[in-house]
Amino acid sequence: MFLKRLVFLALFFLLVVAPSFAQDVTTITWLTLGWPVEAIIAEFEAQNPDIKIEAEQIGFNDLFAQIQVRLGARSPLPDVIAVDVPLVSGYAFRNWLLPLDPIFTGDEVEDWLPAAVNAGSYEGTLYAAPISTSTQLLFYNKACFDRAGLMPPGADDRLTWEEIAEIAPQMTFDDDGDGTPDVWGFIWEQMVRIYQLQALPESLGGAAIGEDGLTVDSVINSPEWIEAFTYYYNMFNVWNAAPQGEEFWPADIFETGNICMFVGGPWNIPRFANNADLDIEWGVSRHPYFEDGVAATPTGSWHIGVNANSENVEAATRFVHFISTGEGAELWWREGSGDFPAQQSVLALFATEEEFDELPMSYMRTAADEATVNPRPRAVTVGFLEYEQILQNIFQDIRNGAHVEESLNLAVQRIESEMAKYRE
Amino acid sequence: MRGKQQIIPYLFLLPALILLIVFNLLPTIATAVESMFVISLRSGDRVFAGFANYNRIFNDPIFWKSLQVTVVFSLIVNPFQITLALGLAMLINQKLPGIGIFRSIYLLPVAVSLNVTAIVWRLMLDKNTGMINGILFQLGIERQPFLHSTDLALWSIIMIASWIGVPLWSLFILAGLQNIPEPVLEAAKIDGANSWQSFTRITLPLLRRVLAFVLVADTVANFLLFAPILLTTQGGPQLSTNLILYETYRRGFLYGDLGASAAMLSVMLIIVFLIVGLELYVLRGDD
Numbered sequence: 001m002f003l004k005r006l007v008f009l010a011l012f013f014l015l016v017v018a019p020s021f022a023q024d025v026t027t028i029t030w031l032t033l034g035w036p037v038e039a040i041i042a043e044f045e046a047q048n049p050d051i052k053i054e055a056e057q058i059g060f061n062d063l064f065a066q067i068q069v070r071l072g073a074r075s076p077l078p079d080v081i082a083v084d085v086p087l088v089s090g091y092a093f094r095n096w097l098l099p100l101d102p103i104f105t106g107d108e109v110e111d112w113l114p115a116a117v118n119a120g121s122y123e124g125t126l127y128a129a130p131i132s133t134s135t136q137l138l139f140y141n142k143a144c145f146d147r148a149g150l151m152p153p154g155a156d157d158r159l160t161w162e163e164i165a166e167i168a169p170q171m172t173f174d175d176d177g178d179g180t181p182d183v184w185g186f187i188w189e190q191m192v193r194i195y196q197l198q199a200l201p202e203s204l205g206g207a208a209i210g211e212d213g214l215t216v217d218s219v220i221n222s223p224e225w226i227e228a229f230t231y232y233y234n235m236f237n238v239w240n241a242a243p244q245g246e247e248f249w250p251a252d253i254f255e256t257g258n259i260c261m262f263v264g265g266p267w268n269i270p271r272f273a274n275n276a277d278l279d280i281e282w283g284v285s286r287h288p289y290f291e292d293g294v295a296a297t298p299t300g301s302w303h304i305g306v307n308a309n310s311e312n313v314e315a316a317t318r319f320v321h322f323i324s325t326g327e328g329a330e331l332w333w334r335e336g337s338g339d340f341p342a343q344q345s346v347l348a349l350f351a352t353e354e355e356f357d358e359l360p361m362s363y364m365r366t367a368a369d370e371a372t373v374n375p376r377p378r379a380v381t382v383g384f385l386e387y388e389q390i391l392q393n394i395f396q397d398i399r400n401g402a403h404v405e406e407s408l409n410l411a412v413q414r415i416e417s418e419m420a421k422y423r424e
Numbered sequence: 425m426r427g428k429q430q431i432i433p434y435l436f437l438l439p440a441l442i443l444l445i446v447f448n449l450l451p452t453i454a455t456a457v458e459s460m461f462v463i464s465l466r467s468g469d470r471v472f473a474g475f476a477n478y479n480r481i482f483n484d485p486i487f488w489k490s491l492q493v494t495v496v497f498s499l500i501v502n503p504f505q506i507t508l509a510l511g512l513a514m515l516i517n518q519k520l521p522g523i524g525i526f527r528s529i530y531l532l533p534v535a536v537s538l539n540v541t542a543i544v545w546r547l548m549l550d551k552n553t554g555m556i557n558g559i560l561f562q563l564g565i566e567r568q569p570f571l572h573s574t575d576l577a578l579w580s581i582i583m584i585a586s587w588i589g590v591p592l593w594s595l596f597i598l599a600g601l602q603n604i605p606e607p608v609l610e611a612a613k614i615d616g617a618n619s620w621q622s623f624t625r626i627t628l629p630l631l632r633r634v635l636a637f638v639l640v641a642d643t644v645a646n647f648l649l650f651a652p653i654l655l656t657t658q659g660g661p662q663l664s665t666n667l668i669l670y671e672t673y674r675r676g677f678l679y680g681d682l683g684a685s686a687a688m689l690s691v692m693l694i695i696v697f698l699i700v701g702l703e704l705y706v707l708r709g710d711d
Contacts, residue, residue, distance in 0.1 A: 064678070065677055065678055068677065068678065068679070068680045069677055069680075072463075072468075072680045072682075074468055093465065093466065094465055094466065094468065095466060095467065095468065178558070178561060179561045179567060180552045180553070180561075180567070243552055244551055244552065244569065244572065245550045245551045245552050245553070245569075245572070246546070246550055382465075385678070385679060385680075386678075386679050389674075389678055389679075393658065393659065393660050396572075396660060396661070397572070397660050397661040397662050400551075400569055400572030400573070400661060401569060401572065401573065402574070402661050402662055406662070407662060410662055410663070413485060413486070414486055417484050417485065417486050418679060418681075420480075421465070421480075421681060421684075422465070
């Protein structure tokens with residue numbers, strides 16, 4: 001009898017009492033990349049006990065298709081999404097994102113880098129709040145320079161692409177004689193992505209897209225693009241200083257000493273600095289440029305937006321506000337993305353924090369300064385997804401030996417074909 | 425009682441029929457309907473557009489290029505796989521020493537999922553680190569960009585598809601071979617028929633039904649080949665492996681252009697129906 005009562009009481013608690021407690025907690029879903037999200041979620045939930053965050057973490061390549069399918073179907077989930085900034089205009093154009101102007105004060109908006117605010121806005125309305133920004137540096141392994149009898153550049157030096165072309169083959173070594181180098185001279189961190197590669201034609205004076213944000217003919221097959229991507233082709237196919245084949249993450253190979261130089265983001269600085277097992281002496285210098293051109297440094301930011309069809313708008317906007325401003329933004333910078341902060345108040349910490357006084361973390365100050373030197377964001381176009389994916393395929397083809405001019409003309413044909421729907 | 429007996433076979437068919445309707449017929453109808461609509465990019469509203477999506481894809485050079493690649497691929501891969509599958513089935517049907525071991529091994533590719541197969545082949549075919557190129561180098565042959573050359577990529581896909589396809593289809597053909605009555609073959613032998621005559625006059629005609637099934641199923645399977653493309657070449661290089669189903673996926677799931685994607689899929693289904701109809705007509709029998 002006692003047992004029966006106990007079971008009844010347990011069931012009553014589980015079915016009636018417990019849900020009445022649970023009803024006070026709103027759960028929101030955050031579709032994001034594989035960043036360390038635990039600290040920011042824990043802090044937010046501690047300050048907002050009525051909200052629970054569920055992070056859906058997926059790979060970079062899958063994020064865009066997921067957003068495309070789920071928001072395109074007007075699904076109420078995910079409530080919050082990580083937005084790669086060039087896609088803001090496309091998402092806003094489709095009314096997938098909630099306008100965010102009402103949730104931020106004037107001071108909060110002014111604290112963000114102006115370029116990041118512009119990039120997160122469409123037709124004058126803010127649709128995605130900036131949570132990080134980026135720049136690029138040249139990372140190098142000093143042992144490779146020693147082995148080739150060359151002097152490594154200083155942190156404030158800026159090599160030309162012509163100099164890279166000269167020294168990279170000298171730092172490419174086939175030690176075991178199997179016909180494939182074991183140590184490669186150079187690679188781009190995002191070897192087939194427009195984010196990094198756009199700086200090549202832009203250094204020569206080329207543009208990323210036509211003025212209407214849709215036209216690519218005579219832009220991405222212009223003489224500047226052909227010259228820039230002939231250089232890129234040569235690096236992989238003629239000078240054989242960079243590896244062809246599958247896309248991979250160069251920082252991993254750099255750590256093993258099998259890549260001598262790569263152009264990459266400042267997120268690699270804490271990675272290498274905090275790697276106690278790292279057995280190489282490394283350094284950085286500024287982003288390269290073409291001798292007859294100008295310095296052009298890639299930049300781009302990650303933003304965060306609220307699904308316009310979310311059923312938890314209040315909770316979602318509260319989280320977006322937390323992570324993109326004040327202490328939440330600082331926490332995200334310290335223990336989250338590892339990227340550059342988009343808030344000027346957090347960026348200022350680079351100058352004051354002791355952590356950045358000494359090498360190698362002082363390279364972060366070089367990066368902070370580099371971010372101000374002719375930063376070149378990606379093309380602003382409602383069709384960025386198509387533009388980026390098609391160019392990614394084309395760059396991969398060129399990297400693996402496809403004819404440069406033919407490939408760029410094919411890219412024009414494909415992108416123009418996709419952009420047609422936005423012209424109608 | 426008689427009426428009840430007539431219903432029983434249909435009841436046995438019902439589960440399969442329901443699955444066919446839910447997973448094949450209804451999506452096909454939904455795709456055909458979807459191809460008649462466009463989704464407003466701004467509002468997300470579905471608007472009836474008649475044949476506008478078809479008009480758009482028929483004026484799109486990328487669609488025609490994909491169709492051309494698909495046709496070339498099908499014209500090569502289907503005869504290639506079926507010929508090899510027939511040869512393999514004939515071999516396995518022989519009573520040779522050690523054939524039992526070979527019978528156990530040759531089916532292993534079928535036991536591994538297509539996705540895993542594609543990934544493993546992608547790694548093996550890599551120009552710098554792949555095993556195949558390592559062997560070529562040891563033999564003094566230059567490393568080949570199997571998946572990155574416009575000349576080699578489609579052939580590599582054909583090879584990956586056939587790695588599974590050939591043993592799979594040979595299994596069906598083997599079943600057909602084992603159904604050929606032994607006395608018929610012996611009678612032919614007694615009448616003086618040589619092996620070639622026995623194969624062309626007896627084996628092939630008696631395999632006609634099985635071959636018709638294999639040809640139809642193989643054609644459909646290869647027309648719908650998707651995973652190896654996604655996992656190896658993603659349609660490249662320079663669209664040389666951009667089979668129509670991959671282009672359909674790209675339009676619908678990557679670019680969100682569901683109308684064009686559904687129109688492409690509908691066109692592809694019509695083509696498959698026509699080809700399968702033609703194949704069945706050519707291989708029709710009197711029995």
